[in-house]
Amino acid sequence: MTKPVVIVGASMGGLRSAEALRRFGYTGPITVIGDEPWAPYNRPPLSKEVLAGDVVSHETVAFPQRAATADVGWVLGRRVVSTDLEHNTVTTDDGEVFEYSNLIVATGLRPKRQVYPNNIHAGRHIIRTIDDAMALRAELKPGVRVVVLGAGFIGCETAATARKLGCEVTVVAPGTVPMLRPLGEELATELQRRQEAEGVRFLLKRSVADLVGESRIEGVTLDDGTELACDVFIEAIGSHPNTEWLEGSDIDITDGLLCNANLRALKTSGEAWSNVWGVGDVVRFPNSIFDEIPRRVEHWNIPSECAKYVGSAIATGEAGEVFRPIPSFWSDQFDVHILAFGLLALADRNKLVEGAIDGDCVFEYYRGDKLVGAAGIGLRSVVQGYRKVFEG
Amino acid sequence: MIKINVDMTKCQHYGMCVFEAPNVFKLNTDDKLEYTATAEDSERANVEAAVDVCPMQAIFIVD
Known part of the structure; x- marks a missing residue:
């Protein structure tokens, strides 16, 4: 029996990889393994229009499924915990071993979390999954006091959405201006001005030193000692690549899966694995549009661009030109x-x-x-x- | 023929679809999205690509 192409990660990158394999003519078996119970869905609306809606449901964000990928084997709600790249296998948390012909690594990111001296959980949120968004949506009612930690795009978009829902919103972040790194001083300052005009408060050059409350959150203590009362605390302080399951292999997972310009995973010697590929924001890859330095790029179009490239390479057996996608992003705030x-x-x-x-x-x-x-x-x-x- | 529907309550006129299926989608002189409601079957792959790249996931192929 032909061994399948195994895709680890059942989000956008996994789905687009399966679609690309079929589009470029691969007719063999495909298995997609993902730790969430949901079929692939679109994450960006979770901090924006979906969070702003009355009902948060998987249906509102699910990607359309196409006839060409109807025979893909979906293994959902199970996490891949290890791999043996020498023997072409991955193993899930329930002990099942999957053999592969080609392995596509598309495990994405998870939010970084803070650990506080008073590390209570009730009233504390992150936004990555549909379940996260459902839990947060249930708490965002008019008049609710919200503290958002982090002033990147997700933090600022969530702040805008919570404000639109009638919450009293304060963004706490160590930087001098929100979204400074991705937007630069001028545009970032202007966005802060527009957010403030809508009633979002920014406490910058500040961090949260501890949480206040016993059974659930009642406030936060800032690093200057002031206490800020709140009902909901949202951590939006960046992400961490999901690569622990690759530990122990001859592979470089320093800050994401290191790949060459053909999206093949690299051994520590610098030689490329012939049948291990990276897709999406878990990957650190060079992009010759800019330079030769491998970087992780957390933009929404990157998983799809990677998937197209890898799907084509596996299906046709030809690497083609080097991978040099044009990163793009958008943001909606008010x-x-x-x-x-x-x-x-x-x-x-x-x-x-x-x-x-x-x-x-x-x-x-x-x-x-x-x-x-x-x-x-x-x-x-x-x-x-x-x-x-x-x-x- | 394929039928195309764009949910204009979602569309933010980013114009990503225009790049994938220029025979079906365009930004007009006011930078607002315009599209043809039907297209030849030969456009299906392009329109599917447009569906995929839409940041708002506002484009639907009505089969």
Whole structure:
């Protein structure tokens, strides 16, 4: 019997990998193993429109399933705990061993968590899964006092959504400006202004030193000693790649799965595994659009771009050109909708090239003389035009 | 023929679909999305790609 392509991770990257294998002509068996009980669903709405809705359900975020992948074997609600890359197997938490012909690593990320001296849990939330969003949605009622720890995109989007639901929202973060790294000083400052105009409060250059409360959260103590009363505490302090199940293999999992420019996983010698591939935000890969430094890229289009590349490589047996996707992201906060292409965080400067900062506008981002990104509020045609620049 | 429906209450006019299926989707001069409600079967792969890249998951193929 032909051994299947085994995809570990049943989120967007896993689904898109299965679809790409079929699209590029692979007709053999495919097994997708995921630890969540749900069929693949879309995560970004969990901090935005889905969280803002009256009902949070899997149905509202499930990806459409297509006829071409109807015969894929889904193994859901089970976690892969180990692998033997020499003998081409993975093992799930209930002890079942799956043999593979090719292994696609698409295990994604999980939220980083804080551990406090008073490490209580009731009233404390994260947002990664549909179950997280359901639990949080149930608590976001008008007048509820919410503290969001972290001022990245997920923190700021969640803050905006909670505010729209009538909550009293405070964002606590160590940085000087929210979303500084991905957006740069000017656009980030403007977004903070727009958030504040909607009633979100920012306590910056601050961290949470401890939690207050016995059976459930009643407040947080900041690092300057002040106490902030709250009913709900949301941690949005970044993510950690899910690679523990790969430990013990001849493979580099320092900050994600290290892959070469063909998305093949690398041995510690630097040689590539011929049948182990990386897909999605768990992967650290070089992108020659920018430079040769492997990076993890936590943008929504990356899993799909990886999947297309790997699916094609496995199905056709040819690696083709190197993988050099154009990263893109968007963010919705109140009536502000940002669209960006590139790796803005690489920039050392940026400049306004269209519009005005308090209205629709487009910024270019540079590292030295090299354009590394572009972002805009509105002016979609202008922003979309940067795609061609990066395609080169 | 395939039938296409975009939920305009979800659409934020990001224009990602335009890149995948330019015969079906476009941004007009006001940067708002316009699309044809039907397309030839030969467009299916492109429209499926557009469905996949839509940040708002607002595009549906009505089979």
